[in-house]
Amino acid sequence: MMELATTLLALLGLFSKSAFAVPLAAPDTTIGIGIDFTPDSALPLLRLPYATYRAADYDVLNDLYKFKNIRFAAPPTGxxxxxxxxxxxxxxxxxxxxxxxxxxxxxPEYLKIAYPIITIEPQSEDCLFLDVYVPAAAIKGQAKNLPVMFWLYGGGYALGSKNFFIYNGTPLMKSAQNQMIFVAPNYRMGAYGFLAGPTVEKEGVPNAGLWDQRAALQWVQDYIGLVGGDKNSVTAMGESAGAGSLTHHLVAYGGTVDPLFKRAILQSPAWYPQYDSGRLETQYASFASRAGCAGKGLACLRSQSTDAVDRASRGVISAQPYGEFGFGPAVDNSFIKDLPSLEFARGNYWKDLDGVMVGHTSNEGFLFTTTVPTSNDDVLKVISRTFINATQPTVDKIMNIYPKPGLFRKYLTNFLRSADLIGQFIVTCNARFIAEAYSGKVWNYQFSVIPGIHAMDLIFTFWSRGVNLGPIELDFSIDFLTSKNLATGWQSYLTSFTRSGNPNTYRERGGLPATADWPKSVIGSEIKALDMDLLGFRMKDDPDTDAARCNFWKSGVWTGRA
Known part of the structure; x- marks a missing residue:
């Protein structure tokens, strides 16, 4: 049962020819775009240059409209x-x-029990849709220039969707008192979104999933004003792969291109660094062979059926070692010139952000670590497999940074040792790199609610005070239990930051536990961060961001190139 619960939590966690943006059709005021009402329905129409969408729902209790499944790009098929x-x-x-x-x-194979669950929602290559939650006041023209929260889901760059499990913009809209707009798109994943390597660089576009996300951000720039949104006040928020994706947008083209958002909320920004062209090409070749296109290039793969491509993508991902998903953002020598940690260190990132919230859970590495590492040799095998280009002195250095376990030592077991290594390598040190890059305008946090595993904070981010039973909506208002609690306090930091650029401005008061003042991060040997546990919120030093170990990962020596 614990394994199933852990799996579900893990699942929660997880353009055109222009070089910089998708050229969506520019708004043309001569064709009557914008909001319109017709006599045959109480639901408004959103008229766009390429289609007209009727709101799918009006939420009476929360006084907002939901536009569902708006296309922001053509089907990326064939x-x-x-x-x-x-x-x-x-x-x-x-x-x-x-x-x-x-x-x-x-x-991956270790999560196969979840595949029937995640595919309950119909899946298709034709999937580039987004949802928009808009306050009724904005639809009626009574509220204008509302800030925008743009949400990207996680899922290891292999699974997830805007509709996944608890993802629902309504609690966040309620937290913001309807003073913002919520947008959530889909993006391609697995081989569809993150196939990379020399062949793909030559015959196609690597990191297609990142380009999908940029297309959705461009849609916001082009059209959010039609529903009362402010395109110049977009906060991009993501968790795990979503946050990792946003981090890659910050270093796109060496940080020389506007990421199309002004603020960022990065919850557990995660990715396995993909930088070795030989390894990427081997993965491409494995995928092509599974799809029946060995040695035949992307032209063959584009001609294959969805089923053939799907089997190949699932085959590559299924074969990954425990804790890995295979595909993900990769260095492509163009859009992503190098690993984010190295780009941040060189100053090659977009600096014109108004602010950043970034953090992680207290036990990030647990979900990505198998219980197999019981001996020091087991740990060495994991390190050798993960860091294939590292020299022997570098491997020895890693073994020393994360020392052997024992009674009265830093680690009691090799599992805890491995989990700490993996957690810092793929998540928590990323929070430090980002904080250093945006020093003076960053707020760090740690989510420590037991057991503090990766993605558990999503339960609090999207926690709902109401219950939907088909057409019946029940909303509870018991202040000490449902209306003002740990989850709503956390949500208020997120929405306050979206609305004002500061998590404190509109944070909830009078809750149980109460929110605390959250100062900007102090970056020393550790980062002083807001800690959130069952007792509430308080400031503390974050041991998972210690400079000594994070600086090792930032050095890039483990890539074999430094």
Whole structure:
């Protein structure tokens, strides 16, 4: 049972020819775009240059409209596989949001029990849709220039969707007192979104999933004003792979291109560094062979059926070692010139952000660490497999930084030792690198609610005070239990930051436990961060961001190139 619960928590966690953006059709005031009401329905229409969408729902209790499954790009199928997404196709008639799919899903072997669950929602390559939650006041023109929260889900770059499990913008809209707009897109994953390596660089576009995300951000720039949003006040928020994706946008083209958001909330920014061209090409070759296209290039892969490509993508991901998902953002020598940690160290990142919230859970590495490492030799095997280009002195250095376990030592077991290593390598040191880059305008946090495993904070981020039972909505208002508690306090930091650029401005008062004043991060040998546990909020030094070990990972010596 614990294994299933852990798996579900892990799952929660987890353009055109232009070089910089998808050229979505520019708003044309001569064709009557914007919000409109018709006599046949109480639900408003959003008229776009390429399609008209009717709101799917009006939430009476929270006084907001939900537009579902708006296309922000053309279906990335056939010849459009492994390309930047094309602009959305023109559609006639009124779209109701009833047509929409999640992107193709895949899981490693160690999570196979979850595959039937994550595919309950229909999946398709035709999946580039987004949802928009808009206050009724904005629809009626009574509220203008509202800030925007733009949400990217996680899932190891292999699984997830905007509709995944508890993802629901309503609690956050409620926390913001309807003083913002919430946008959530899908993006391609697995081989569909993150196939990379020399062949893909030559014949297509690596990191297609990142380009999907940029297309959705461009859609916000082009059209959010039609529903009362402020395109110049976009806060991009993501967890795990979502936060890792946003981090890559900050270093895109060496930090020379606007990421299309002004603030960022990065919850457990995670990625396995993919930088070795030989290893990426080997993964590409394995995928192509599984799809029946060995040695035939992307032209063959683009001609294959969805089923053939899906089997190949799932096959590669299924074969990954425990804790890994195979595909993910990769160095492609163009959009992503190098690993984010190295780009931050060199100063090659977008500096014009108003502010950043970044943090992690207290036991990030637990979900990515198998219980197998029981001996020092087991740990050495994991290190040798993960850091294939590291020299022997570097491997020895890693073994010393994360020393052998024992009674009265830093680690009691090799599992705890490995979990700490993996957690810092793929998550928690990223929080330090980002904090150093945006020093003076960053707020760090640690989520320590027991057991503090990766993705557990999502339960609090999207915690709902109400219950939906089909068409019946029940909303509870017992202040000490449901209306003002640990979760709503946390949500208020997120929405306050989105609304004002400061997590304190609109944070909740009078809750149990009460929120605390959250000062900007003090970066020393450890980072002083806001700690959140069952007793509430308080400032403390974060041991998972200690400079000595994080500086080792920032050095890049483990890549074999430094």
């Amino acid at each position: 010849a459009l596989r492994w390309q930047k997404p094309d602009p959305p196709l023109k559609q006639e008639g009124i779209q109701t949001g009833s047509v929409g799919y999640q992107c193709m899903q895949a899981v």
